[in-house]
Amino acid sequence: MAIMKLPGNLPIQPSGQPSARSGSASANPLPAARQLLDQLQLRNNEAVLARVAEVIQSKGAPPELLLEVRNKPLLVEAALREVKVEPGDWLRIMRAGNELRLMGKLPEAPEATIARALAQRLPWQQSLGPGLATLAKALTSGLRPDPGPGQLPSMVTPQTLPEPARQALEQVLARMPDPTSFKPGSGRSEQAPATIRQWLTDSGLFAESRLTRASDTPAADLKLALMRVVSALLAQRSQPTSEFNRIVPLQSPELLQAPLQFPTAQPAPPPAAAQADEAASVGQTLRMLAGMLNRITVNQLHSQVLTTRAGGETGAPTSTMLLELPWLNAQQEPRVAQLRIEQNGREGSEADSARKRAVSEWRLNLVIDLDEAGPLHFDVAISQTSVGAQVWAERQATLRQVNEQLPALRKSLSDLGLEVTELESRLGKPRQTETRLEHRLVDTRA
Secondary structure, three states: OOOEEOOOOOEEEEOOOOOOOOOHHHOOHHHHHHHHHHHOOOOOOOEEEEEEEEEEOOOOOOOEEEEEEOOEEEEEEEOOOOOOOOOOOEEEEEEEOOEEEEEEEOOOOHHHHHHHHHHHHHHHOOOHHHHHHHHHHHHHHOEEOOOOOOOOHHHOOOEOOOHHHHHHHHHHHHHOOOOOOOOOOHHHOOHHHHHHHHHHHOOOOOHHHHHHHOOOOOOOOHHHHHHHHHHHHHHHOOOOHHHHHHOOOOOOOHHHHOOOEOOOOOOOOOOHHHOOOOOOEHHHHHHHHHHHHHHHHHHHHHHHHHHHOOOOOOOOOOEEEEEEEEEEOOOOOEEEEEEEEEEEEOOOOHHHHHHHOOOEEEEEEEEEEEOOOEEEEEEEEEEOOEEEEEEEEOOHHHHHHHHHHHHHHHHHHHHOOOEEEEEEEEEOOOOOOEOEEOOOOOOEEO
């Protein structure tokens, strides 16, 4: 392994290698090295983990590493040869007298693997709303087969969807809520929690978990249904499912502007009358499906990244879920609502753990774009029997309507036995926090 040392002072050497500083030449820097090690409260022959915070490369000089050791910075020189070190890496080092020896490099943290997979999919996302609208149209208009050599697309007659694809899409559309699903006052019914739970389950966020738990084929949530459509279209082309990995996904420009800001209102798909009459081709649909599946996977990975960091920062939620929830408007056209659910649990001391461990704070951020009212942002905080909420409307007329309904909402919440701590409406939209990924995709902020 490479030898590392603090510039002019503290060497860090590989395990089992003799000191690079021996004899009288090293007499002067040893007190400074000993002082630094004592400040780290590192005993002789004690091993500790160090995180590489930064790699500094200067022309004509050996690279320097800024390490974090017990939450304190330590700058060392590193003659790196066999070991590749990057920001975010964890090193195991040991004090040997007045030296530090490099014992090894820890395997990559799961968070870094998840973050890297997230970053790879970010540029290849397709908005679910327009995609679902195109698939719903294909139920009636069919899809055009890919033109053969010398054929123009207009010369190809659309064909009906393969039956497995049709069944999967019809099942998804039938399970989507519509304006009749949540009438005023329906939140107090016994059926409402089960309806909302099913809506969340069908989002696709838990697709892989459902596959591992189900003894038979699980009901098609959004992600599983789209995968079945893909399999049916590839079978129609006599292609194996492995060919799907070679398809370049379609991407939505709005998802490239702030890909890690969630939730954020996205434009609704154009009305059916404004859509092109020409049916989409099978190839275009497969590309669109690839982008839609990437979008769902991005939400899954983004949720995992944020949850993996739980406890890494003061005030950070212990669990985060990012979901996009398809629904149907009054014209039975697919739309998408975005929901962010954060749980922040508290744990007390052993003396009063029975009382404090039951305390759990929840925060819900919901963005929905209604045809008449425009985008609406809801921010709800719930803790035990108290609730607070803010409603943001981007249109002045919608804000007036919201203000008129706030007294009725306050009464409904109070009737449920909740103490309303805050209930207000504002014009515009809230400032959303965007996850930031470092260049190596290890350090993620939410």
